[in-house]
Amino acid sequence: MALLQHDTRSGPMNEQDAHAAFHRNRAAVQFAKLDRDFDQISEFQRFVRWELDRGNAKPMRPEVKILAEIIEREPFVRMYAREGLSEIPWPRRHFDSVDQMLQAINYVTWTAPIFRDVNSISWQFPLSALMNFWMMTPSGKQLMRMPQFNDAINDVMAAWCSFLDSPDSLYVLNDGPTGWLNEKALEYNKVVEDYEIPDRDAPHWGWKSYNEFFHRMVRADRRPVDDPDSNRVINSPNDGVAWAIEHYAQRDDAFWLKTQVYSLGNMLNQSPFTERFVGGTVYQTYVNGGADWHGFSAPINGVVKGVEKVRGYCWSESDAVGPDPMSGPYSQGWAAGVASRAMIYIDSGDTTLGMVCVIPIGLTEVSSLDCFVKEGDAVKKGDVLGQFSFGGSSFALVFQPGAVREILVKPPLTGRNAQPEDTLRANERCAIANLDGDGG
Amino acid sequence: MIDRQDELDARYRGLYPVRAGFLPAGRHGVTPFNRGLQAAAMRRDDAELEPSVQALARLMERDGVVRMLVAEMIDEVDAAHRTVETPGELLRQLDHIIRLAPHWEDDPAKRHFFPMSTLFTYMMMTRAGEAAFRNRRFNDALRAILRAWCAYLDSPDSRDVLNEGPHGWLSPQAQRYNRLDTCRIPDKDASHWGFASFNAFFHREIKPSERPISAPADPRVVVSANDGTVYRVAREVASDAPFWIKAQPYSVRDMLAGSPLTERFAGGDVLQSYLSGADYHRWHAPVAGTVVELRVVEGLMFSNLESMGNDISGMGSQGYYTNINTRGICIIKADHPGLGHVCVMPVGITEVSSIRHSVEAGDRVEKGQEIGRFSYGGSSMALLFERGAIERFTAFVPDDPGRTGRIRVNAEIAIAT
Numbered sequence: 082m083a084l085l086q087h088d089t090r091s092g093p094m095n096e097q098d099a100h101a102a103f104h105r106n107r108a109a110v111q112f113a114k115l116d117r118d119f120d121q122i123s124e125f126q127r128f129v130r131w132e133l134d135r136g137n138a139k140p141m142r143p144e145v146k147i148l149a150e151i152i153e154r155e156p157f158v159r160m161y162a163r164e165g166l167s168e169i170p171w172p173r174r175h176f177d178s179v180d181q182m183l184q185a186i187n188y189v190t191w192t193a194p195i196f197r198d199v200n201s202i203s204w205q206f207p208l209s210a211l212m213n214f215w216m217m218t219p220s221g222k223q224l225m226r227m228p229q230f231n232d233a234i235n236d237v238m239a240a241w242c243s244f245l246d247s248p249d250s251l252y253v254l255n256d257g258p259t260g261w262l263n264e265k266a267l268e269y270n271k272v273v274e275d276y277e278i279p280d281r282d283a284p285h286w287g288w289k290s291y292n293e294f295f296h297r298m299v300r301a302d303r304r305p306v307d308d309p310d311s312n313r314v315i316n317s318p319n320d321g322v323a324w325a326i327e328h329y330a331q332r333d334d335a336f337w338l339k340t341q342v343y344s345l346g347n348m349l350n351q352s353p354f355t356e357r358f359v360g361g362t363v364y365q366t367y368v369n370g371g372a373d374w375h376g377f378s379a380p381i382n383g384v385v386k387g388v389e390k391v392r393g394y395c396w397s398e399s400d401a402v403g404p405d406p407m408s409g410p411y412s413q414g415w416a417a418g419v420a421s422r423a424m425i426y427i428d429s430g431d432t433t434l435g436m437v438c439v440i441p442i443g444l445t446e447v448s449s450l451d452c453f454v455k456e457g458d459a460v461k462k463g464d465v466l467g468q469f470s471f472g473g474s475s476f477a478l479v480f481q482p483g484a485v486r487e488i489l490v491k492p493p494l495t496g497r498n499a500q501p502e503d504t505l506r507a508n509e510r511c512a513i514a515n516l517d518g519d520g521g
Numbered sequence: 522m523i524d525r526q527d528e529l530d531a532r533y534r535g536l537y538p539v540r541a542g543f544l545p546a547g548r549h550g551v552t553p554f555n556r557g558l559q560a561a562a563m564r565r566d567d568a569e570l571e572p573s574v575q576a577l578a579r580l581m582e583r584d585g586v587v588r589m590l591v592a593e594m595i596d597e598v599d600a601a602h603r604t605v606e607t608p609g610e611l612l613r614q615l616d617h618i619i620r621l622a623p624h625w626e627d628d629p630a631k632r633h634f635f636p637m638s639t640l641f642t643y644m645m646m647t648r649a650g651e652a653a654f655r656n657r658r659f660n661d662a663l664r665a666i667l668r669a670w671c672a673y674l675d676s677p678d679s680r681d682v683l684n685e686g687p688h689g690w691l692s693p694q695a696q697r698y699n700r701l702d703t704c705r706i707p708d709k710d711a712s713h714w715g716f717a718s719f720n721a722f723f724h725r726e727i728k729p730s731e732r733p734i735s736a737p738a739d740p741r742v743v744v745s746a747n748d749g750t751v752y753r754v755a756r757e758v759a760s761d762a763p764f765w766i767k768a769q770p771y772s773v774r775d776m777l778a779g780s781p782l783t784e785r786f787a788g789g790d791v792l793q794s795y796l797s798g799a800d801y802h803r804w805h806a807p808v809a810g811t812v813v814e815l816r817v818v819e820g821l822m823f824s825n826l827e828s829m830g831n832d833i834s835g836m837g838s839q840g841y842y843t844n845i846n847t848r849g850i851c852i853i854k855a856d857h858p859g860l861g862h863v864c865v866m867p868v869g870i871t872e873v874s875s876i877r878h879s880v881e882a883g884d885r886v887e888k889g890q891e892i893g894r895f896s897y898g899g900s901s902m903a904l905l906f907e908r909g910a911i912e913r914f915t916a917f918v919p920d921d922p923g924r925t926g927r928i929r930v931n932a933e934i935a936i937a938t
Contacts, residue, residue: 156775156845157655160765226586228657337589347585394586419585 118202118406119173125203125210126175129185138184139191144240148233149183158230165221169214185211190241193250193291194471195259196266202407204259205371206473208241209408209445216396217404225396235392235421238472242292242449245471250291251284261294262286270371275303296468299374299507306463307510310382312429315485316462317511318380318439319476320373321366322504323490324413330479332359339401341414348417348440348477350391354426357436360482364490364512367413367444367475369504376468378507379460380478381437381514383427388452393421395445409444413475416442423452425466434514435481439466444473463508478511486513532646535837536638536825537870537899541797543634544642551642554633555604558640562610562617573669574616577662581608587659593649602643614640619670622679622719623897624688625695634798635899637667638871641823654824663822664847664874667898671720671873674897679719680712690722699799703731724802724894727930732801734889735933740857743808743935744888745916746865747902748801749794751926752839754914760787765826769840776843776866776903778818782852785862788908792916792935794928795839795870795901802895805930806853806886807904808863814852815882821845822874842868843903849876849893853886859938861907865892870899889931904934912938 132138152158162179176182189207196205203210215221224230244250256262262285267273277298279287288294308314327343332355336344343363349355368375398405399415409416416422421443428436441450449470454460489511505511530548538544545551570578581588591608598605605611618636626632633639644650653659673679685691690699691714705726707715716722736742755771760783762770771791777783796802824845826838842848847869852862867876875896886892916926916934928934 153774154779156764156772160763163763164765223652223655226652226656335589335592336585337593344585346582347588351582397586 119214121201121203122210122213122406123173123175125207126185126214129188129207129211130175130181132188133181133184137188139188141187142190142237142240144233144237145183145187145190148186148230148237149180151229151233152179152183155227155229158224158227161220161224161227162230165215165218165224168218168220173214182211182215186237190237190244193245193253195253196261196263196269197259198265199269206408206446208238209473212396212445213406213408216398216408222398222400225398226394231394231396235395238395238446239449242470245292245295246290248290251288253291254285254288254294272297275299275372275374292470295471296375299376304374304378304463304506304508306508309462312381312383312431312434312514313516314510315437315478315512315514316378316380316508317366317505318377318466318478318507319366319441319474320368320504320507321476322369324365324367324475325363326365326488326490327363329360329482330358330363332356336415336418337399337401341399341401341412343414343477344418345479347419348479349424349438350389352387352389352424352426354387354436354438357481358438358479362480362482362485362488363417363477364480364488365413365417365475365477366505367410368469368473373504374507375474376507377439377441377466377476379427379462379464379466380439380511381427381429381434382461383429383437383459385425385454385456385458385460386428386436387426387456388423388454390423390450390452391421394419395421395443409473410475413442413444416444416475417477420444421450423450423467425452425454427460429514431514431516433517433519434484437484438477438479440477440479441467441469442475442477443469444475446472450474480512483515486515488512529646532825533642536642536645537795537837537839537842537901538635538638538872540837541795541899542629543632543798543899544639545630545632547630548642550630550633551639552602552604554631554636554639555602555642558614558617558636559604559610562613565617566613568616570612570616571619571666571669573662573665574612574619576665577615577659578609578612580658580662584658587653587656590649590653590656590659594644594647594653597647597649598643605640605644615666619666619673622674622682624682625690625692626688627692627694635872638823638899645823645825651824651827654821660821660824661819664819667822667873667875671875671896674719674723674873675721676718680716680722682719683713683716683722701725703727704801720896723897726803727801732805732889732929732931734931737888740809740855740888741859741912741937742933743860743863743911743937744805744931745794745928745934746804746807746904746930747794747796747867747900747928748930749796749902749928751916751928752793752795752901753791754916755791755793757788757908758786758791760784764841764844767826769826769838771840771903772844773905775845776848776905777850777864780814780850780852782814782862782864785907786864786905790906790908790911790914791843791903792906792914793839793843793901793903796895796899801930802900803891803930804865804867804893804895804902806888806890806892807865807934808853808855808857808860809888810853810855810857810860810863810886812851812880812882812884812886812892813854813862814850815878815880817849817876817878818847820847822847822869822871839901842870842901846870847874847876849878851878851880851892855937857937860910863907863910864903864905866903866905867893867895868901868903869895870901872898874898906935910937912936
């Protein structure tokens, strides 16, 4: 997920207050930024519109046709789709009709994201840039929650994912001004510094697709595993910035409210493991920009007790947040309850630490995630558990009550500029565990 | 959420069950009834929930969006009218409703013949409720609950309300209200007068002499498919219209839900009427011909058009329902070539919303022949005609929206070209 540039604000420092204040003040905090962010989205949308207008529309994918048919056939999908477009204020309305919007979506699924400069977020996340205004309107919010629409757009994203997995997507891996291998892009993504490169002399440096580049493997020496033999130290499974920490999480809570509290039953999809986490701690982070690794690794040593994938609502924002120029990051707590995600349960073998649940959460774009482990696998800290294909990503770690002595991150960082020093790296310590025999 | 009381009043008066006499004309009767329901449901809160209600419980556990919408529609009801405190209580109350048949009530201010509509009255009018009742998964789960209720109302157990006591449907007052003297009674000496179930009573047969067929030999005379009150006659309707706006235009492609015959009706005419509680609940063929398409479209049941607001006609969302509610599609290829095809569209509203055709595709039908029944629940009827098929509509049609026109099954409503 790209960088969220919040204005600096040192809010009240009680954890809950700070969290609530962040959400309350978000619109105000963002105010100065929004126009600039929106301008960038407009620029991208106008570009796609111009491409369509000058006859560069792409062949319609069958998945987009099905989406179009569903909008045609389902009265409320059509109603919310049309009304949502018409609720976008004129200066920001760049598409005249739902059909044109679908043409634009189709166009994007035949392209790979390009790099322009470090701030060119819209070009790096093109589907988000297209959906952004639509999804934030009142009708758009309902549209994104219609199961019919969501299923169909998930299928469109899967088709796009196949494109990004194919050699057809390699054209953006070049050293030209919009290529991901030009000097500025390489530096921005720390490609040379941090990542394994298949073959620098080969075309596209040896990557076989855009997605291979996107979830390229980080060099082991750049993500050393902290305290590999003990579960005293819990490591971060991912690169990211803290979004929220909540203690005493409830089984059923109103996750849709402004505070975006966690509701474990929904997050864990009513897994039989849910009960043991009730009253425990949730710690959520998000992947913050192209330099971050898009894989995730085991935070503790243990045995995988279950892996479950849930296909959810990838374009739905919470009603409680204001305009989100990045199509989702403001709603990460909400997303933890409703978005596409996976739950990986790792049993530490220690009765006090118990089980830790790692939840990669897909936000917007492709929202495609792969898990490399299965029930019964023994994992060591730092073992790669899975990876995200192109798309935004957030992570939650869920701990049982009493399992965590201390979370080593200042809570919460969301209200401030995310500074490099706030970014946790995968395999770096993020918490200290309580273990059997600690007493007390 | 609507804050202003007069706006709530206007929206309440526009609700179909209120118009049709299934609910009290005044809103003040709603909350006392719901409090009674709340208390009754609480008294048996240890009973196991009916399987369809359990399925709704599981849906609310797993689908975060549904859970939010239900929780919020409960919360958004103001405290004075909130008789459901939690989603769990809502399940209990639904479970209670579907184990009973509605009983007769002589006092119009206490008539709650549609208890589920009464239960949902305020929730339907919240912002979250508007979205909830349009959510396919929530609506599908509610439909399953209504099916379970329908099975009960089809069973002999539901007959206990068919008695001559003060709250029985065979009491002297109820007999008058329901004009039972015009109906064929299976056996007045048998228990429950010979009705096999509550639904058998609800869609009881009318004496044929009460509904003579207009001009049976003249194919140009089109007769009414149902008893009811005319809501609207619309000429030259669009094939694709924003049915959700305040004017509630008919949108033929939405109404016909993918029928291959859709284009034939674009630019045609629609006559819509709605049935009241005491009306005869079967429908008849308006023309002679052959049934060429027959199906039931499973749609919504409790969704209302929020934009109706202070609609002066007080007609609520009748036009809107034809595009999105559970409805039957029975397209008859008329013998009279000037008519082309005629679509008979019974529309379910609230409660059981059960549509049962009594003919099959390919069947020949004669004008005035019974072709279907509404089981318990609200009902509206739209007739669709091809462009240019109707020379003139002859049924009384109100010029000003405050007046209404009654129509009767088998009586002339239009003349074909």
